[in-house]
Amino acid sequence: MSSFLNKAGTAVEAGEGVWPVRRRRILDWLVxxxxxxxxIDNILVEMCxxxxxxxxxxxxxxxxxxxxxxxxIGARILWKEGLAEAKINTFAYGIENTPEFLKSPVNAIHQGAEEVRKRLEDTADDEDSFYQELRDDGLTEYIAWPVEHTFGKRHVATFSTSRPGGFTNEHVDFLRDLLPALTLVSEIRxxxxxxxxxxxxxVGPHASEQILSGVTTRGSGATVGAAIMICDLRDFTEISDLWPRDDVIHLLNDYFDAMSDPIERYGGEILKFMGDGLLAIFPLSKDTACHDLLQAIREGQALMAQLNQQYAGNGREPLRYGVGVHVGDVMYGNIGSRRRLDFTVIGPAVNVASRLETLTKEVKRPVLLSRAFVEMADCAKDMDSLGTFPLRGLGEPVDVFAFPER
Incomplete structure (x- = not known):
């Protein structure tokens, strides 16, 4: 079969229309x-x-x-002509109940519409702020279609043009025919x-990367040096017995926000929440790990103080907590039954941190640190030495330090 060159210099088989060939080329690329x-944002840019x-x-x-x-609750990937990269916006829970969203074309698609098409040139008196923004950007037509993923998960794709008169029927057919391939490609991503x-x-960012890379067999893992922090809320059993369930959940979330946000901000990894407690590590592969842990604790204490001020204003007792800190080698990996694994750390160093957290109840100091940690952090001069204590289950007594009392 003979061929000819179209305006772009691309060979087109005689007897075939230009649009089907161009469409097939983009479909082949997508698939x-x-x-x-x-x-998927990079794919959207290149596709456009x-x-x-x-x-x-x-x-x-x-x-x-x-x-x-x-x-x-969701995210929007936005491309505009001339942009080398797409913009990604995330949307918090609750936006689905706002008037702006409820009357949006995206909501119409989520409610079952198979297409929302708006000729912007013909609706100059339209008071809808969304369409007016598009019109102000010089756009002449807007189309939204559902992107149907498996199990009824419905997402949305939209296309707009600034061409006078909007899209032609050929343009619309071209775009609509891309949707199945775009659906497959986007669902995978x-x-x-x-x-x-x-x-x-x-499970946290580092553990998740390990799991995704294939570290999923029982017993797999590695020995790593880490600064270890174990934190526990005091009197939680009494609180959970006396408070309404929803209030207990709200309290726990407030407490974990105060203690966890600084840990993550300073590069620590929270491996697990254990009822009213948490286990976190700061790998010693980072030179500032011990310093980062101390900063995280200090900021966590400040946030807890703010939270307790709010509680006092509501007539509630302040929340008390204990923190144990140690440093050493830990086994970091998969532990559990054949079918249910936990990616965590174990070892004598974890046990010391746990015993120090328990000791906070006895010595009435909220944060206790081992000599090994204090020496590695070079912070002995900034701490109170409380003496040597035997810790349950451990052979040798441990020299214990505490944050200075204010």
Missing amino acids: NETRGERF EKLLASGVPVARATLHFRMNHPQW LKNIMARTLLQTY
């Missing part, structure tokens, strides 16, 4: 040539650039995804993101 690209090169006048495109995230997010949420 076969994006497997090496991890991020290919659309423009193929003669489809896309000036703006977005992908809206629902997310399984503890903070965000979104599930990868969700898997990573869920693992980070439940």
